[in-house]
Every structure is written in C-alpha cells, then in structure tokens.
Amino acid sequence: MPRRNWAGNVRYAAREFHRPASIDDLRRLVAGSTRLRAVGTGHSFNRLGDTDGDLVSLAGLPPTIDLDRERGQVTVAGALRYGDVARHLHTQGYALANLASLPHISVAGAVATATHGSGQAHGNLATSVAALEIVTADGDLLHVDRDDDTFAGIVVGLGALGVVTRLTLDVVPTYDLRQYVRLDLAPEALDEALGSAYSVSVFTDWRTPRLREVWRKQSTDQPPPEADWLGTTAADEPRHPVLGMPAENCSPQLGVAGPWHERLPHFKLGFTPSSGDELQSEYHVPRASVAGVLAALAEVAHLIAPVLQVCELRTVAADELWLSPNCRRDSLAVHFTWVDDADAVLPVLAEVEERLAPFAPRPHWGKVFVTDPGALAARYPRYADFTVLLTDLDPKGKFRTNLLNHYFPA
Ligand SMILES: Cc1cc2nc3c(=O)[nH]c(=O)nc-3n(C[C@H](O)[C@H](O)[C@H](O)COP(=O)(O)OP(=O)(O)OC[C@H]3O[C@@H](n4cnc5c(N)ncnc54)[C@H](O)[C@@H]3O)c2cc1C
Numbered sequence: 001m002p003r004r005n006w007a008g009n010v011r012y013a014a015r016e017f018h019r020p021a022s023i024d025d026l027r028r029l030v031a032g033s034t035r036l037r038a039v040g041t042g043h044s045f046n047r048l049g050d051t052d053g054d055l056v057s058l059a060g061l062p063p064t065i066d067l068d069r070e071r072g073q074v075t076v077a078g079a080l081r082y083g084d085v086a087r088h089l090h091t092q093g094y095a096l097a098n099l100a101s102l103p104h105i106s107v108a109g110a111v112a113t114a115t116h117g118s119g120q121a122h123g124n125l126a127t128s129v130a131a132l133e134i135v136t137a138d139g140d141l142l143h144v145d146r147d148d149d150t151f152a153g154i155v156v157g158l159g160a161l162g163v164v165t166r167l168t169l170d171v172v173p174t175y176d177l178r179q180y181v182r183l184d185l186a187p188e189a190l191d192e193a194l195g196s197a198y199s200v201s202v203f204t205d206w207r208t209p210r211l212r213e214v215w216r217k218q219s220t221d222q223p224p225p226e227a228d229w230l231g232t233t234a235a236d237e238p239r240h241p242v243l244g245m246p247a248e249n250c251s252p253q254l255g256v257a258g259p260w261h262e263r264l265p266h267f268k269l270g271f272t273p274s275s276g277d278e279l280q281s282e283y284h285v286p287r288a289s290v291a292g293v294l295a296a297l298a299e300v301a302h303l304i305a306p307v308l309q310v311c312e313l314r315t316v317a318a319d320e321l322w323l324s325p326n327c328r329r330d331s332l333a334v335h336f337t338w339v340d341d342a343d344a345v346l347p348v349l350a351e352v353e354e355r356l357a358p359f360a361p362r363p364h365w366g367k368v369f370v371t372d373p374g375a376l377a378a379r380y381p382r383y384a385d386f387t388v389l390l391t392d393l394d395p396k397g398k399f400r401t402n403l404l405n406h407y408f409p410a
Contacts, residue, residue, distance in 0.1 A: 001057050005042040007276045009342065012039070014055035021060045023141065023165055029056060030163060031139025036398055038163040040109020041081065043102075044366035045280050047403050048113070049159050056163065058108070064166070067092055073130055075168045078108030082125075083269035085169075086261035094171040098122040098199065099264040101312075104272075108164040113366035114156045114324045116333060117264055118217075118314030119199040120287065124326055126155050127319045131168040134161065137398045141165070153382065153389045156323040158365055160404050161393045176220045177263040178255045181239050182232035185211040187298075189230040191290045194315050194332070196230075197222060199264055202313040203241045206301040211313075213239060217264060220257050241266060242310045242337070278309055279345055281352075281368045282335040283361035284325035287315060290332055296355040297334070303351055307344050309337040322382035322389075325362035335364075346370065373407050 001017045004010060014037075020026040030036055035053025058079035065088050066075045074094070076085050082096075083103025089095055098117040100110060111132075116124035131145035132155065142162070144151045154161055177198060185193055185202065187209060194200050197218035204211040214232060216225065227234070238247035238254065247253075249271040251263055262268070285293050297304065304311070312335040316326045325331065336352070338345040350370055353361065360379045363369035377383045387408050394400070397410060 001059075002042055005044060007045055007278060007280075007340070009045060009279060009340070010047055010050060012050050012055055013052045014050070015052060016054050018054055018056040019060040020056065020058075023061065023135075026056065026058070026061070026163060026165065027135050027139040027141065029054065030135050030137070030398075034398065035400075036163075037401065038108070038159050040079065040106030040112075041104060043105045043109065044113065045368050046366065047401060048365060049109075049401070050403075051401055058163070058165065061165065067094065067171070072171055073168050074171050075131075075166055076107055078164045078167055079106050081106055081269075082110065083261070083265070087269075089171060090174050090259050090261055093174050095174040095260045096128060096169060097172055098125065098128075099261060100125065101201075101265055102267045103261065103265045103269045107167055107169075111155060111167060112157055112159050112164070113364065114321065114326070115366070116314070116316045116326070117199055118201050118316070118333075120195055120315040120330065121317055122199070123317045123319045124324060126321055126324060127317075128169045129155050129167050130170055132164050133166040134164050136162040137394045137396065150389055152320050153322040153386050156321045156365075158323065158404065160390055160399050160408070162399065175260050176257045177217050177260055178220055178224070178257050179251060179253045179263050180216045180218070180225055180255050181235035181253050182214040182216065182225060182229060183212065183235055185214050185230060185232050187211060187294050190294065190313065193230055194290070194313065196225075200315070201266070204311050204313070205243070205308060206297070206305045206311060209298065213241070215241075215253075215266065224255055241312065277340040279338040279340060279342060279368050280336065280364075281338065281349055282333055282364035283353075283356055283369075284316065284329070284331040284333050284364070285356060285359035285361050287330035287332050289359045293332060293334060293356065293359055296358070297352070300348075300351050300355055303348050304336070307339050307341065307348050309339060311336050322386045323365070323380065325364065328381055333364075334361075342368075373409075376407060
C-alpha cells in the first residue's frame with residue numbers, strides 16, 4: 001500500500017497501514033482503533049484523508065459490482081475505480097451520467113469529496129449515489145438511502161463519518177459521444193461554449209486573454225461544430241490539456257464516435273495522465289458569474305501564469321448534498337493544475353482566493369486551498385448541519401484529522 005498520495009506531496013503520517021480482506025475484519029479494525037481514516041486511490045492533494053492513527057485501504061475487499069436492471073442502479077465496492085465500473089456497465093448496456101477527468105480514482109474516495117466532471121445539466125458524481133453502506137465509529141454497518149433525513153449529509157462525507165464499503169449508483173442506458181477540440185476562444189464566448197454540448201471543458205494558461213482550447217464532448221445526434229464555431233478553429237490533431245504533453249494518453253478526439261466512458265474522461269484508463277509533478281486547486285462559483293470571474297482572474301493573470309500548468313473551466317448542476325460545492329448552486333468550476341512547488345504556489349493561491357471572494361468560492365475538498373474556516377462555513381447553507389452530524393456519528397473524533405478540526409472545530 002503506497003505511503004504517499006498520487007502527487008507525492010503528502011506523505012501519510014499513519015502509524016499503521018491496513019488492508020482488510022472482509023467487511024467483518026474491517027468492522028473489527030474500526031471498532032478497535034482510536035483514530036482511523038480510509039484511503040481510496042490517493043488522488044487528493046491535501047491532508048484531508050491523512051491520520052496519525054490507522055490508515056485503511058479497502059482494495060482487499062471483494063470487488064463486487066451488482067447491477068439491478070429493474071431499479072436502474074448498480075451497487076459497487078467502494079474501492080473500485082470508476083474506470084473499472086464503467087467498463088463493466090458498458091458491456092451490460094448501461095452507463096453513468098457523468099465521469100471525472102480521469103477514470104483512475106476510487107468511487108468512495110471521489111464521492112467523499114464531491115468529485116465532478118462537466119456539463120451544465122449534470123450534477124457531480126456524488127449526486128448519482130442512491131444509497132451507501134458505511135462502517136461507523138463503533139464498527140456498526142449502517143445502510144442509508146435517499147429516504148433517510150441525513151442521507152444528503154452523509155454522501156459527501158469527507159471520510160469523516162466512517163468507512164464507506166459499498167455505494168449504489170443510478171445508471172442510464174449506455175450512450176456514445178464524440179469529442180471535438182476547438183482552439184482560441186474569445187472570453188466573451190465562454191458562457192455559450194460551456195453550454196453548447198453534453199460536457200464541455202475549456203482549457204487556458206492565462207498567458208493571453210484568449211482561452212486556448214475547448215473540449216466539446218457531444219452526443220452523436222448533435223451536428224459537429226461549424227467551421228467558424230464561436231470564432232474558433234478546429235484542432236487538426238489530438239491534444240493534451242497541458243501543452244507539450246503526449247496526446248496518446250488522452251481520450252480520442254477529432255469527432256470519432258465512441259462509448260461514454262472513453263470520451264468523458266480526458267485521459268485513458270490504461271495510461272497515467274501525467275507524472276504527478278503537480279498540485280491542483282479548484283473553486284466552484286455561481287454559474288452566472290462567468291464574466292465577472294474571468295475579469296477578476298485576468299487582474300492576477302501575471303501571477304498565475306508563471307506557476308500554472310493549465311487552468312480548466314467546467315460546469316456542474318446544483319444539488320442538495322450538504323457539503324457539495326454545488327449545494328443549491330449551478331456552478332462554474334475553475335480548476336488550476338499548478339507546478340509542483342508549494343512555496344511558489346501558495347502565495348498565488350491566496351491572491352486567487354482574494355480575487356474570487358466576491359463570488360463566494362467553494363474549494364474542492366480534495367485539492368489545495370487556504371480559505372479561512374469562518375468564510376468557508378458561511379458559503380454553505382448546510383455547514384452547521386454537517387457539523388452536528390459529525391458529532392452525532394463520531395462523538396469521540398475517531399475519524400477526525402487536523403484539516404477537519406481546522407474547518408469543523410468540535
Ligand atoms: C490527475 C487528477 C485528476 C483529477 N481530476 C478530477 C476531476 O476531473 N474532477 C474532480 O472533481 N476532481 C478531480 N481530481 C481530484 C480527485 O477526484 C479527488 O481528490 C478524489 O477525492 C480522489 O479520490 P481517491 O479515491 O483518490 O481518494 P483519496 O484521495 O484516497 O481520499 C479522498 C478522501 O476520501 C476519503 N475516502 C476514501 N475512501 C473512502 C472510503 N472508502 N470511505 C470513506 N472515506 C473515504 C479519504 O479519507 C479522503 O478524505 C483529480 C485528481 C487527480 C490527481
């Protein structure tokens with residue numbers, strides 16, 4: 001089991017690492033531990049999931065995938081990667097409504113931080129969760145579903161409420177998409193571009209006012225973008241979001257039709273998307289604030305550009321999940337892949353957060369952010385309810401970490 005996260009910027013401080021082979025073993029481990037956290041595939045960039053106690057991976061539990069065609073749902077083991085679930089579903093004629101930019105992340109870990117893809121009609125990945133099973137602090141196995149009052153608080157649980165063993169996800173009939181990459185978008189056209197297809201990502205590097213690439217993942221029924229679509233030009237060869245990186249790692253482009261799980265992520269399951277020499281941050285702001293957010297960031301573009309690999313702009317539909325950054329807010333997600341140099345990045349991050357403050361930005365829980373806890377709490381309508389839930393489910397603070405204590409003081 002790795003002792004560091006994927007990016008290598010967090011070395012887990014756990015005194016012991018565990019890989020139970022059964023749910024009963026896991027329950028005994030949780031009941032007997034004084035301090036414990038679950039780890040997924042380690043794709044988070046901060047210490048949210050770190051502990052000085054026991055760190056437990058569920059990768060040794062049976063990799064179950066149970067499809068219920070009648071209900072239109074699939075129940076999966078939490079440690080499975082989205083890419084593996086997706087492949088299986090596709091062979092059975094089913095699909096998920098959306099996926100994140102890479103298929104390598106675990107389902108339980110992604111849902112715990114409200115990981116998202118893009119598409120203004122689609123919620124983040126946690127919104128597909130219809131039920132879940134969680135081992136709580138005393139080792140009990142709790143089943144919750146959409147009929148339970150606290151369900152909307154438990155789903156995006158930050159790993160702070162227990163260890164999620166299985167999740168039931170909504171599925172839809174499988175579908176195909178085509179991916180087109182368009183170049184050189186004017187900022188004034190961003191709003192329209194983001195709403196133009198099933199899932200749209202816009203990449204830029206803040207070195208010029210124009211936005212470098214639009215990745216349009218569209219239904220096969222939708223006609224291809226016209227030659228002069230929104231003043232852009234068509235990319236004539238496959239692209240990687242980061243200039244100079246090999247496009248062979250990326251999902252197929254140039255309008256070739258293919259299944260949803262090979263078009264929605266930017267990266268292929270069989271490849272590592274990059275070396276991990278990066279840090280990431282992301283902020284969700286109201287969808288309607290696109291123009292204001294671009295203008296605010298343009299003022300600090302000269303600070304951002306030198307420490308940036310790429311910036312990605314996406315959309316996420318509103319939901320009711322208490323700690324979802326999209327809670328009751330259609331969102332624009334502003335993502336930064338930084339260079340791997342925290343000393344250089346953190347001061348810029350503080351500037352970015354200050355510029356975005358008028359838009360009440362909600363940071364991605366699994367990425368790097370420096371937001372003041374009071375400010376963050378004020379940006380979530382159900383923050384106080386989550387704090388109560390934390391105390392109810394984990395009265396002795398077994399799943400607490402330094403980062404959690406900072407943002408949710410007991
Ligand atoms: C290259 C790259 C691309 C990314 N792309 C996207 C993207 O497109 N969209 C996006 O929103 N995010 C993206 N992320 C961020 C990533 O999706 C989140 O950080 C996600 O939480 C990582 O999942 P994980 O399985 O690696 O979890 P980990 O990083 O291992 O853990 C994350 C949190 O989940 C908890 N957790 C893990 N497993 C369990 C469990 N079984 N029960 C309870 N809690 C658990 C942990 O305790 C921790 O708090 C990306 C990250 C990388 C490195």
